Amino acid sequence: MAEGLVTHVEREGVDVGRAVEQWETYAQALRAHGWETIEVDPADDCPDSVFVEDTVVVFRNVALIARSGAESRRAETPGVEEAVASLGCSVTRVGEPGTLDGGDVLKVGDTVYVGRGGRTDAAGVRQVRAAFEPLGARVVAVPVAEVLHLKSAVTALPDGTVVGHVPRVDAPSLFPRFLPVPEAAGAHVVLLGGDGLLMAASAPRTAELFADLGYEPVPVDIGEFEKLEGCVTCLSVRLRELHA
Numbered sequence: 001m002a003e004g005l006v007t008h009v010e011r012e013g014v015d016v017g018r019a020v021e022q023w024e025t026y027a028q029a030l031r032a033h034g035w036e037t038i039e040v041d042p043a044d045d046c047p048d049s050v051f052v053e054d055t056v057v058v059f060r061n062v063a064l065i066a067r068s069g070a071e072s073r074r075a076e077t078p079g080v081e082e083a084v085a086s087l088g089c090s091v092t093r094v095g096e097p098g099t100l101d102g103g104d105v106l107k108v109g110d111t112v113y114v115g116r117g118g119r120t121d122a123a124g125v126r127q128v129r130a131a132f133e134p135l136g137a138r139v140v141a142v143p144v145a146e147v148l149h150l151k152s153a154v155t156a157l158p159d160g161t162v163v164g165h166v167p168r169v170d171a172p173s174l175f176p177r178f179l180p181v182p183e184a185a186g187a188h189v190v191l192l193g194g195d196g197l198l199m200a201a202s203a204p205r206t207a208e209l210f211a212d213l214g215y216e217p218v219p220v221d222i223g224e225f226e227k228l229e230g231c232v233t234c235l236s237v238r239l240r241e242l243h244a
């Protein structure tokens, strides 16, 4: 992790012991909300491989294995490919020269927003369309310049409202319902089911806002991962409705 990529932030030393504890707490929060967790085989030569969200995008039962815009991350995919295949997904891969990081893909119902930015190029966007439109997805391309990935800027609440911290969102008007949040780290929620929203502990004011809107924020400390530009979404991939 000491060699993990940093693009928009200053490098800070990562305490690996603490990172492991934070990862355990994160996984435990998923399980406490009824999720089964499956650990992908680690790729120990890849310093960013804990950010598993970037390696795959799943829509219905099709898993699109990413080809990262960062070369150092391209060897991360075998473990995740094996994991999704063993769960019954049909696997397809982003082909050269296209690039795609899973963190650039935000699904809201059948709408699949794809960030075109530093890690995902136009060919990558086209390959998302080719993989998922035949399954009923509507793919919407979104320019991303201010942050690493689309989902560093925005995610969505259970009712589909897109949330983001305005200074980091390139084009809020692309989203039909957009709610500004007061903290950059508040833009990241993982939907736990029901009203539960897994969030970074570093966004307490946004947690208050969401609680006031009837949600149940579940804060977790992911400070060590934030040093490498990670957020709550990037440490897992949630698989639902695999056989829909």
Ligand SMILES: NC(=O)NCCC[C@H](N)C(=O)O
Pocket (backbone or CB within 6 Å): 004, 005, 006, 007, 048, 051, 053, 054, 070, 073, 102, 103, 104, 148, 149, 151, 152, 228, 229, 230, 231, 233, 234
């Ligand atoms: N989806 C994500 O937010 N991924 C975070 C990736 C961080 C990693 N250090 C990277 O630059 O690729």
